[in-house]
Every structure is written in C-alpha cells, then in structure tokens.
Amino acid sequence: AQSVTQPDIHITVSEGASLELRCNYSYGATPYLFWYVQSPGQGLQLLLKYFSGDTLVQGIKGFEAEFKRSQSSFNLRKPSVHWSDAAEYFCAVVGNTDKLIFGTGTRLQVFP
Amino acid sequence: DSGVTQTPKHLITATGQRVTLRCSPRSGDLSVYWYQQSLDQGLQFLIQYYNGEERAKGNILERFSAQQFPDLHSELNLSSLELGDSALYFCASSVGLETDTQYFGPGTRLTVL
Numbered sequence: 734a735q736s737v738t739q740p741d742i743h744i745t746v747s748e749g750a751s752l753e754l755r756c757n758y759s760y761g762a763t764p765y766l767f768w769y770v771q772s773p774g775q776g777l778q779l780l781l782k783y784f785s786g787d788t789l790v791q792g793i794k795g796f797e798a799e800f801k802r803s804q805s806s807f808n809l810r811k812p813s814v815h816w817s818d819a820a821e822y823f824c825a826v827v828g829n830t831d832k833l834i835f836g837t838g839t840r841l842q843v844f845p
Numbered sequence: 846d847s848g849v850t851q852t853p854k855h856l857i858t859a860t861g862q863r864v865t866l867r868c869s870p871r872s873g874d875l876s877v878y879w880y881q882q883s884l885d886q887g888l889q890f891l892i893q894y895y896n897g898e899e900r901a902k903g904n905i906l907e908r909f910s911a912q913q914f915p916d917l918h919s920e921l922n923l924s925s926l927e928l929g930d931s932a933l934y935f936c937a938s939s940v941g942l943e944t945d946t947q948y949f950g951p952g953t954r955l956t957v958l
Contacts, residue, residue: 778949
C-alpha cells in the first residue's frame with residue numbers, strides 16, 4: 734500500500750539556520766511527489782512537486798527538494814529559514830486514482 | 846489565493862444534524878477532491894469527482910455523500926453528525942490528470958457539539 738512517512742513531528746530552528754524536513758514514501762511505481770505548507774488557520778499551499786526529470790526541484794519561497802529513489806526519500810530543504818516559514822509542512826504522494834496520500838506533517842517552529 | 850472557494854468558513858452544529866459544504870473549483874478545473882483533516886486521522890482523502898462523475902472513493906463514511914453539478918461546483922453532505930465528525934474539510938481541484946497539481950481551498954471548519 735502506498736504511504737508517506739514524515740519522521741519528525743516537530744522541528745525547531747533559529748532564524749537564519751538551514752532546514753531539512755524528511756519524507757519517505759512507499760510506492761511501487763514512479764511516484765509523483767509534493768510538498769505542501771499549511772499556515773495556522775489556512776489551507777494548503779503547494780511548495781513544489783516532482784514528476785520526473787531532474788531530481789532536485791526548486792519551489793516557491795526559496796525551498797527545494799531532492800528525490801532519491803534509492804532511499805525512497807523526498808526531503809525538503811531551505812538554506813536560511815525566515816520567521817514567516819513557521820507552519821506545518823506536509824509531504825504527499827499521488828496514489829491510485831489520483832488521490833493524494835499525505836504524511837502526518839512536520840510542525841516547524843522558528844526562533845528569532 | 847488558490848482560486849478554489851469554499852463556503853462556509855466555519856460551521857457549528859449539533860449531533861444528529863445534517864450540513865452541506867460547498868466548493869467552487871478553479872476556472873477550467875474538472876476534478877474536485879474532498880479531504881478531511883482531523884487531529885487523530887490527519888489529512889484523509891474522502892472522494893473525487895471528475896466532470897460530474899464520481900471517480901474515486903476514499904475513507905468516506907456512509908453518512909457522507911457528495912456530488913458535482915454541471916457548473917462543476919461540488920457539495921459535500923454530512924448527515925447524522927457525530928462529535929467525531931468535527932474537523933477541517935478541504936476541497937481541492939485540478940485539471941484532472943494524476944500529474945496535475947491539486948489546488949486547495951481555505952477549508953470549512955466543522956464543529957459538532
């Protein structure tokens with residue numbers, strides 16, 4: 734069965750520090766992978782997506798993610814975190830019949 | 846702003862009642878998806894419609910139903926509400942293919958008292 738694992742429930746970083754959020758997926762075929770961000774009281778905003786091609790994908794707000802098939806991972810990175818990046822981050826994979834299968838999310842807290 | 850609209854933003858009701866959540870997809874999108882976000886279950890896919898037809902079903906209770914109208918807006922009907930139905934309900938839309946990005950609305954927060 735398809736699944737997404739985000740091992741870190743909560744991460745705290747200082748403003749200006751680098752960030753890496755982990756995501757592992759389980760899917761038999763070529764995965765279509767996404768990262769979404771949810772700010773408090775808001776909907777989900779797409780940060781970036783991977784379908785094929787270059788395994789390093791660039792997204793909005795300075796985020797990037799790297800697809801590693803050998804590790805079944807799609808980790809999200811940002812070189813320098815801003816206070817406005819505090820939010821919940823969801824990794825997702827498109828499963829059968831187009832539905833998104835989400836991980837449990839990682840809550841990011843940023844200290845000044 | 847994703848272009849997907851959902852009404853109402855908040856809904857407070859009592860157990861046993863029935864409510865209807867409404868979603869208008871982005872212009873040109875044919876697929877509408879409904880998701881439920883709760884503290885214990887996380888984000889769960891409920892159901893998908895494509896151009897008026899049901900395309901996929903997820904973890905949707907029998908007390909819940911949905912439809913997509915000819916103008917492509919969709920409604921999610923929740924009946925015989927229970928306390929555990931309290932959650933954030935999201936609608937998303939896409940052009941229709943599995944590779945298409947799903948754009949999410951702001952959600953409807955349902956509170957069942």
